[in-house]
Amino acid sequence: MSSSRPRVYLDISIGNRAIGRAIFELYTDVVPKTAENFRALCTGEKGEGKLGKPLHYKGSTFHRVIKSFMIQGGDFTAGNGTGGESIYGEKFEDENFEKKHDRPFLLSMANAGANTNGSQFFVTTVPTPHLDGKHVVFGELIQGKSVVRQVENTTVGEQDRPVEDVVITDCGELDPSVKIESGRADDGTGDVYEDFPDDEESATKxxxxxxxxxxxxxxxxxxxxxxxxxxxxxxxxxxxxxxxxxxxxxxxxxxxxxxxxxxxxxxxxxxxxxxxxxxxxxxxxxxxxxxxxxxxxxxxxxxxxxxxxxxxxxxxxxxxxxxxxxxxxxxxxxxxxxxxxxxxxxxxxxxxxxxxxxxxxxxxxxxxx
Known part of the structure; x- marks a missing residue:
């Protein structure tokens, strides 16, 4: 983790059940334009977009979930993967492909081809090297692996859409002074272990x-x-x-x-x-x-x-x-x-x-x- 990089959060629910908070660190030093787009869409500070919808992830859904691949969200205009809008206008260019899709829990831009970045993003749940050079990696999950895994394991129907709505109920930017512990926080029971064993380093040694x-x-x-x-x-x-x-x-x-x-x-x-x-x-x-x-x-x-x-x-x-x-x-x-x-x-x-x-x-x- 870098103390100089901004950190943002997504509070997520499945159906009517809150499942927790996912916290991401954004690579502003590698892809500043892409990272700033995501940060501002988390805070909602840019107001309304050109399509007449708030430029804000709050209330939007993860509309596409593929187990052992990724979870995708960020379409706050259409809600089905056909919409979305960046803070720079509808689309913006691929900034660079310096970061690779070499591990789970990376934050990357979804697109419809070269230079078509908007607001849609995905979080990897496994390494996805076939996406290198096609999608811009701009951040990583630093807390909330179990939250991402719960979304990954939710039941899906046609077109990989979750049967129960997976909603970003709240989102924003954390103050730099907030201390983030790596790994899973104790839930009050003494359980400090990730929900899925593959994500728990202490259990796989x-x-x-x-x-x-x-x-x-x-x-x-x-x-x-x-x-x-x-x-x-x-x-x-x-x-x-x-x-x-x-x-x-x-x-x-x-x-x-x-x-x-x-x-x-x-x-x-x-x-x-x-x-x-x-x-x-x-x-x-x-x-x-x-x-x-x-x-x-x-x-x-x-x-x-x-x-x-x-x-x-x-x-x-x-x-x-x-x-x-x-x-x-x-x-x-x-x-x-x-x-x-x-x-x-x-x-x-x-x-x-x-x-x-x-x-x-x-x-x-x-x-x-």
Whole structure:
């Protein structure tokens, strides 16, 4: 980071949910004209443009998202990638191609060919060297990787347009005196790790470091769960599982660490199944239990399999699939015959099935009488 370069921010929401702030540093020393265009469009200080719209990113959307490539926004006139306007008029020339698209989280100008820069921009999510010499790189993300990743991973429909609107709810320039910490800021839970493991340098140094970070995330989630902050706990358990799934080492090269990761995957999925079940997020619980039962790692004990079957069974029952629930619960009982919770749930499910059958018979009898 350079202290002399301006820093701007975009506050972003998906649907009606605020997902955070992305902060960029602009390369005013390399491409001053291009950088100034973006800075002024963040502040809105230039007023109304020639097309009759405010020269301001606030309220505009990311209209095009391609996973493992880039997220694109800045069309505040048409909102679909056909519009936009620079502070210099509708279009301006390519300033230079000194900076390359050699890594994720670079800020670059979208265009419709040579010398057609307006207000549209994109943020890379992987290296994109095929864009070198065609698009002007003018800045980089210095905080908010998880925000960009959330946009990158949002569901899209036709023409790569997000199904839910991805909106720049606010934007502007930060005062030079504001201190920006590199990396992810602590959200109050002790979690200082990026949402996606590829972006977290401390977790990708070696398999042991990966394991320690994953365990720390699990501890944070468990602390939240014990404090009855279940929504947040579920989010952190899912994040820990993402780390475990992506960072598990090669079994042949790191057998002991591989086994520790595999056990951690089972434990995390069981916790997700439990919290999902308690929160009424039954599809989440069922998927997590499926992962335990279908695990190719084969690390789940009979006790753990019984927990997964019980939690999946309860979730199926609450989702009005009593027959599927009964099958899971009976299988769980075979593994742990004397478990009181399983026995009680089987009785409850059987009672509901019997009551429903009786109601159906009464309805049929009335129909044919």
């Amino acid at each position: 070696d398999p042991q470091a990966s394991l320690e970070v994953t365990k720390k995330l699990k501890e944070i989630a468990t602390t939240l769960f014990k404090a009855s902050s279940k929504d947040k706990a579920l989010e952190k358990y899912q994040k820990a599982l993402r780390y475990a799934n992506e960072l598990i080492p090669n079994e042949e090269q790191h057998e002991q660490l591989y086994n520790e990761f595999a056990k951690l995957q089972v434990s995390l999925n069981l916790n997700i199944a439990l919290v999902g079940m308690q929160l009424g997020q039954y599809s989440v619980a069922i998927r997590a239990a499926d992962a335990v039962l279908d695990s190719h790692h084969g690390k789940a004990t009979d006790q753990e399999k019984a927990k997964a079957l019980y939690r999946r069974g309860v979730s199926k029952s609450r989702s009005k699939d009593d027959e599927g629930a009964l099958e899971d619960l009976k299988t769980a009982q075979e593994l742990v015959p004397n478990d009181g919770a399983i026995i009680n749930e089987i009785a409850n499910v059987k009672q509901r099935i019997a009551k429903r059958t009786q109601s159906q018979r009464a309805a049929y009898a009335k129909f044919f009488s």
